[in-house]
Structures are given as structure tokens and as C-alpha cells.
Amino acid sequence: MMAPSDSGPGRRRNEHSHRAILGAAITLVADRGFENVTVESIASHAGVGKQTIYRWWRSKGEVVLEAINDGFADVAAFPNTGDIIADLRTQMENVTVKLATSDFGSAYRGLIAAAQSDPELARKHIEQIIEPASVACRKRLIQARDMGQIRSDADVQSIIDLLYGAIYYRLLLSTRPLATEQVAQAIDLVFDGIRGTG
Template sequence: MESVPRRRNEESHRAILHAAITLVAEKGFENVTVEAIASHAGVGKQTIYRWWRSKGAVVLEAINDGFADVAAFPDTGDIVADLRTQMENVTVKLVTTDFGSAYRGLIAAAQSDPELARKHIEQIIEPASVACRERLIRARDAGQIRSDTDVQTTIDLLYGAIYYRLLLSTRPLATEQVAQAVDLVFAGIRTFN
């Protein structure tokens, strides 16, 4: 995480993360200040600057922290069911909470902030990609998907469908879309024993 020194007050830490998500979802990333987050959390802005270097770092940690409960990949032995479960959990979190709006705001801000973009990749995208890659490799090793499957392209296809709807709002992001995307991708890579 981008946090600077060790946190001394977990209650304040939680309040700051909650305030960051709530305010960014309500007002947009660009309209929220560290001062507003501090005020909403009931702390001084110096507390935030002691723990984080920027507003982006606070929001990034809040999003990362908020997705911890849905980011894990189950391993029931059925790769299709496991991916559906994980992707549907992520989708529900994006659709039914403030995290979807806050995440869109963070990604938009990262387009003009190379440091935030790099941290987003390092802290959210890459760990999720590694976990998915490991799960797909286990499925490949177990003969559930073709041995010539390009795992990274598979990840891009699966999660690209979520990001496309989340960021461009072409159609509503929904769990039904997850099942369709997984079925379409696996029609091309699944082995039939």
C-alpha cells in the first residue's frame, strides 16, 4: 500500500477509507479533496497526509480494501464455476455499492496521473491477474482447458467484458453478462474429455 507510517488508530483509518469511497461516488474523483475526506471522516487532513501521499492513494487503498472480500478465486475443481463465482462477486460489488462509481473515478483520474496509474496496476490489477492466472494454470494442468490456451489473453477477454461495460456504460453491468462471457470464452478453450 501507499501508506507512509504505521497507522495508530484503526477506527480513523476505516472512517477515512469509507469517506473516500462515499465522497468520490457522490461527487466524482476530481471534485473531492483531502480536506473533504478528512472532514467527512472526522479527522484532520494532517492525519491523511501522515498516512497517504495523495487523495489518489487514499481512494486506491479504499477500493483495494473494499474488494478484498470478493477478489479471491475459489478452487472447487470446476474452473467455469469458479470464474463465474469470482466474476459475479466482483460485478455485484461494482453494481450495488459505491465502489463502482469510485472505481470509475479512480480509473479516469489515473489516465492523467502516471503514478496513480502505476499504483493501480501494481496494487489492484496485477494481484488479481496473478491470482486468476494461477487458477487458470491449475485448470490447464488438470486438463480442464486446452494446453495451448494463452492464459493472459483469456484473462483479458473475461475481465475486459466487465471493464468495457463499467467504464463505457454501453449496457448495464450485470451478473448475467458474466455467465455469457465465461461461456463464450470457454467454448473456445475448454477440453471435452
């Protein structure tokens, strides 16, 4: 999403159309799957001209990225109860539940697929979704490490890759449904490897 012109002459961006586009995108992607949604179908569903979409987004993928990013709002805050193991478990479960929601998960899979051949979209995906989650997780892990809750020699980024890797692997590469219990087992194994003496 581009920044709206903050001032100057000319008609301002129509917020109603903006929301209608994001809404149509999410609805259509849920209905037909990411690949079967076209910019034209989003435009006609939103009662908007195609040009209005191309004016503010580079592609269908970026529309969906913005819509999905909104949807991740409720798992943005990393819990901090003082118990790192419990907090990681909570957060990973929240993320898993979110992704296991079939409409949302399927839209997100479509977005990730689109990003494989669109480096700019990939960059924005990392920047807006992956990195923030990673940073929050890293911050919490470092705090825990400082408190001795996890081993001081464990590489923080590797822990993050293991935790999220287990979830995304099941999201993208498994015929089995993504379930919290399964993910929990993998997480527990990581806990066993990283537990500190504190």
C-alpha cells in the same frame, strides 16, 4: 498508504484518524462522485487536518485506492471446486456484482480515471488490485490446463484479458448497466473457445 513508523520517538499514527479518513473518502465519493470530492472535504468530514492526509497519502486517489482495496477483500479468494468453468463463472459473477454496486462501482471508475493521468497511482492500482486478481486467475487456469480442462495451447494471459476485459469494457464504456447475465454470455463464448478435452 505508507508504512507507519514501527518504533522510535514521537507520537504514533492515530488509527482513529486513519479509519475516519478512509470512511469519509468512501462516503463522500459515493455521495458526490470522485471528481467532486476534494482533499479538504475529506479532511473536514473526517475531522482531520489536511496535512494529516498529505502526511500518509500522495493524493486523493491513493486514499480512495486504499479504501477500495479494502472493499475488494471479499472477492479476493478464487474459488476452486475442481471445475474450472464453474469456478471462473462464479468468480466473474462475484466481481461483476461487486462492480455493479453503484457506489462502489462509481468510486472505482473514478479511481481508474484518476490513474490515467497519474502513473504512480496507476502502478499501485495494478500492483494492489489488478495483478493479485490476475495472478489468482492465472494460477487457477494453469492448474486447470494441467488437468486438461482447458486447451493446452490457449494463452493464459489472453484468457484473463478477455474475461476481465469484457467486464471492464462494460463498466467504463457502456451506458447500459453492468449486469451478470450479460457478462455471463461473453464468458460462455470464451469457454467455448478454450475448453479442453478433459
